[in-house]
Amino acid sequence: xxxxxxxxxxxxxxxxxxxxxxxxxxxxxxxxxxxxxxxxxxxxxxxxxxxxxxxxxxxxxxxxxxxxxxxxxxxxxxxxxxxxxxxxxxxxxxxxxxxxxxxxxxxxxxxxxxxxxxxxxxxxxxxxxxxxxxxxxxxxxxxxxxxx
Ligand code: HEM
Numbered sequence: 654x655x656x657x658x659x660x661x662x663x664x665x666x667x668x669x670x671x672x673x674x675x676x677x678x679x680x681x682x683x684x685x686x687x688x689x690x691x692x693x694x695x696x697x698x699x700x701x702x703x704x705x706x707x708x709x710x711x712x713x714x715x716x717x718x719x720x721x722x723x724x725x726x727x728x729x730x731x732x733x734x735x736x737x738x739x740x741x742x743x744x745x746x747x748x749x750x751x752x753x754x755x756x757x758x759x760x761x762x763x764x765x766x767x768x769x770x771x772x773x774x775x776x777x778x779x780x781x782x783x784x785x786x787x788x789x790x791x792x793x794x795x796x797x798x799x800x801x
């Protein structure tokens with residue numbers, strides 16, 4: 654419990670500040686780019702992952718208690734809204750989290766902190782997935798008239 658509070662209060666610093674977060678973002682998208690099982694979610698992203706890496710790093714920076722770089726540069730972010738045009742399902746969410754877990758394992762951080770961060774990323778990933786599924790279910794299906 655004590656450790657969780659320490660992680661919560663110091664996540665940005667413990668991950669190595671903006672440089673550590675940039676390194677996590679680079680590693681995460683490089684893993685997504687190279688793992689065949691991540692092909693479906695990789696295909697949702699643009700060919701050039703450079704700008705995506707930067708926006709993600711800026712967002713994570715503020716999200717983990719550091720400077721609000723994303724907000725300053727792009728304005729506030731609604732994570733669910735931002736992903737709602739995508740058809741993200743449970744398998745996509747799990748692959749995304751697996752790529753993140755692998756990327757975190759490659760950072761110079763202790764295991765307990767890594768596990769804490771995996772759980773922390775899980776929450777928005779669940780929310781995004783549930784939201785996308787809901788949006789998808791609500792999309793009206795257009796039935797073409799049968800002229801035959
Ligand atoms: C659940 C699985 C997820 C999938 C499949 C997914 C997929 C995507 C895709 C396709 C983009 C657009 C990339 C681009 O156009 O450059 C994106 C952007 C982004 N995602 Fe996710 N995402 C997921 C979860 C998350 C989570 C958990 C977070 C935050 C903790 C997150 C944060 C972001 C941010 C900050 C951006 C950039 C926003 C911008 O364009 O300004 N995503 N994501």
